[in-house]
Amino acid sequence: MKKQNKTDKPRVVTTKTVTTMKKTGEKITMLTAYDYLVAKNLDRVGIDIILVGDSLGNVVHGYDTTLPVTMDDMIYHAKAVKGAVKNALIVVDMPFMSFQASLDDAVRNAGRIMKEVGVGAVKLEGGAYLSEIVRHLVRIGIPVMGHLGLTPQAINKFGTYEVRAQDRAEADELIRDAKALEKAGVFAIILEKIPSALAKRVTAAVSVPTIGIGAGPHCDGQVLVVYDMLGLTEEFRPRFVRRYEELGETMRNAFTRYIRDVRGKKFPGREESY
Numbered sequence: 001m002k003k004q005n006k007t008d009k010p011r012v013v014t015t016k017t018v019t020t021m022k023k024t025g026e027k028i029t030m031l032t033a034y035d036y037l038v039a040k041n042l043d044r045v046g047i048d049i050i051l052v053g054d055s056l057g058n059v060v061h062g063y064d065t066t067l068p069v070t071m072d073d074m075i076y077h078a079k080a081v082k083g084a085v086k087n088a089l090i091v092v093d094m095p096f097m098s099f100q101a102s103l104d105d106a107v108r109n110a111g112r113i114m115k116e117v118g119v120g121a122v123k124l125e126g127g128a129y130l131s132e133i134v135r136h137l138v139r140i141g142i143p144v145m146g147h148l149g150l151t152p153q154a155i156n157k158f159g160t161y162e163v164r165a166q167d168r169a170e171a172d173e174l175i176r177d178a179k180a181l182e183k184a185g186v187f188a189i190i191l192e193k194i195p196s197a198l199a200k201r202v203t204a205a206v207s208v209p210t211i212g213i214g215a216g217p218h219c220d221g222q223v224l225v226v227y228d229m230l231g232l233t234e235e236f237r238p239r240f241v242r243r244y245e246e247l248g249e250t251m252r253n254a255f256t257r258y259i260r261d262v263r264g265k266k267f268p269g270r271e272e273s274y
């Protein structure tokens with residue numbers, strides 16, 4: 001649970017809170033959400049950051065990759081999340097081709113997210129080549145979270161979802177990218193699916209917090225896709241996902257009992273009727 005502030009109210013998390021947490025050594029907790037009820041429950045138990053990830057393409061819409069996700073999709077889901085959240089910092093992913101083509105696109109689309117939804121920050125996948133975009137967004141008041149390592153929007157370049165930066169050259173490049181993003185002004189960096197020894201080096205090399213997913217225990221915080229940790233994405237079983245529940249099974253049991261009750265004329269009962 002979150003620490004309480006002096007007035008005993010739950011802490012409202014901002015990008016500044018997150019950067020301070022690295023200095024004080026308090027681990028940062030982050031999960032994804034794409035709808036009102038999940039976001040409401042996350043906020044209620046004191047999660048620090050809620051990510052409206054473009055992983056919604058996979059887990060909500062059933063696409064093979066995140067590439068088809070649009071700005072309108074992100075804004076639609078982010079609005080649902082925003083309506084539920086009082087304390088957590090909400091970060092919204094910039095989807096594929098919403099920022100890569102030009103600085104103009106990046107500003108217009110990040111601006112849409114901030115203006116139409118009213119969240120705390122945006123997240124961009126990519127390394128040093130994004131420095132100019134990050135610098136400009138931060139300058140105009142749009143906080144940016146970086147994302148390095150396995151960046152799913154680049155799946156067609158990688159050709160695989162295997163662990164990234166296992167060789168020296170890619171590891172060194174990732175550290176250079178992290179430093180470039182820090183210099184450009186990101187307030188935190190996601191490290192996805194890289195060796196934990198490398199995540200440790202990156203975490204020591206930058207002053208901004210690192211938040212890991214499949215990047216080991218040395219990051220300043222951790223993030224998972226909420227449907228993975230709840231056991232809803234049952235075929236997806238990478239070793240970095242700890243499944244805290246088996247909601248797929250729980251759901252099927254409930255649906256099966258409902259079907260049985262309706263067919264057996266056991267639902268609705270007298271107490272469920274008017």
Ligand code: KIV
Nearest residue numbers: 032053054055190223
């Ligand atoms: O889209 C997403 O959910 C993400 C997380 C995996 C970090 O980017």
